[in-house]
Amino acid sequence: xxxxxxxxxxxxxxxxxxxxxxxxxxxxxxxxxxxxxxxxxxxxxxxxxxxxxxxxxxxxxxxxxxxxxxxxxxxxxxxxxxxxxxxxxxxxxxxxxxxxxxxxxxxxxxxxxxxxxxxxxxxxxxxxxxxxxxxxxxxxxxxxxxxxxxxxxxxxxxxxxxxxxxxxxxxxxxxxxxxxxxxxxxxxxxxxxxxxxxxxxxxxxxxxxxxxxxxxxxxxxxxxxxxxxxxxxxxxxxxxxxxxxxxxxxxxxxxxxxxxxxxxxxxxxxxxxxxxxx
Ligand SMILES: [Zn+2]
Numbered sequence: 001x002x003x004x005x006x007x008x009x010x011x012x013x014x015x016x017x018x019x020x021x022x023x024x025x026x027x028x029x030x031x032x033x034x035x036x037x038x039x040x041x042x043x044x045x046x047x048x049x050x051x052x053x054x055x056x057x058x059x060x061x062x063x064x065x066x067x068x069x070x071x072x073x074x075x076x077x078x079x080x081x082x083x084x085x086x087x088x089x090x091x092x093x094x095x096x097x098x099x100x101x102x103x104x105x106x107x108x109x110x111x112x113x114x115x116x117x118x119x120x121x122x123x124x125x126x127x128x129x130x131x132x133x134x135x136x137x138x139x140x141x142x143x144x145x146x147x148x149x150x151x152x153x154x155x156x157x158x159x160x161x162x163x164x165x166x167x168x169x170x171x172x173x174x175x176x177x178x179x180x181x182x183x184x185x186x187x188x189x190x191x192x193x194x195x196x197x198x199x200x201x202x203x204x205x206x207x208x209x210x211x212x213x214x215x216x217x218x219x220x221x222x223x224x225x226x227x228x229x230x231x232x233x234x235x236x237x238x239x240x241x242x243x244x245x246x247x248x249x250x251x252x253x254x255x256x257x258x259x260x261x262x263x264x265x266x267x268x269x270x271x272x273x274x275x276x277x278x
Contacts, residue, residue, distance in 0.1 A: 024082035097139035
């Protein structure tokens, strides 16, 4: 039953970190796409309520209330058209975790959820948005699940990705990593530290280690004005608990949809799912 003893208070991150994947673009069979208008409404509502985004450099435990780190995984090209301009208009920034071997290429690393393969951001788009104060960091070199790799392959993923980023964008781009699928264990942490990363983002439950920070995923059903991860009421806590049960920032489940229909207490089955986390 390890992992079931959820300490709800520990799931609250200060400051919170929101994790999005795709914004707008073609519909998909998966659950990681959030519509452009939903995203625009969420960000506008947050700005109106006084929330402000943090740059990676500003992301510290002592950051002011109502600040959050906004993150995107995978670095799809549609971010440059659908998300970044909305953020820039609001005075927001974001950190995008790039799959460094796929910059400027199409997605062949994922299950194909859409009719056409998706395009990733190019280096010139990345450099353009970086000049406007947006941060970029590592999501591995090829989006492999790091916990499944042997030591040599793990080191290659961590180091080549970081070397590519720092060569292209300078030393600050080598500070942070979001582990693909949120999958991390003590061996991955040790190697990430040895490779030179200072900040790491995994699943929903952090462990106090800067290299295992927590994030709250925003899935396609999260259509309210304020993303669940930033809500301080009961459903915000519920959302964090459920996200912990689902556990992977990149993999969705139908648990949340069922919960929203019930809007009752956390069912045993959802809590049990949390016990599988790495
Ligand atoms: Zn990913």
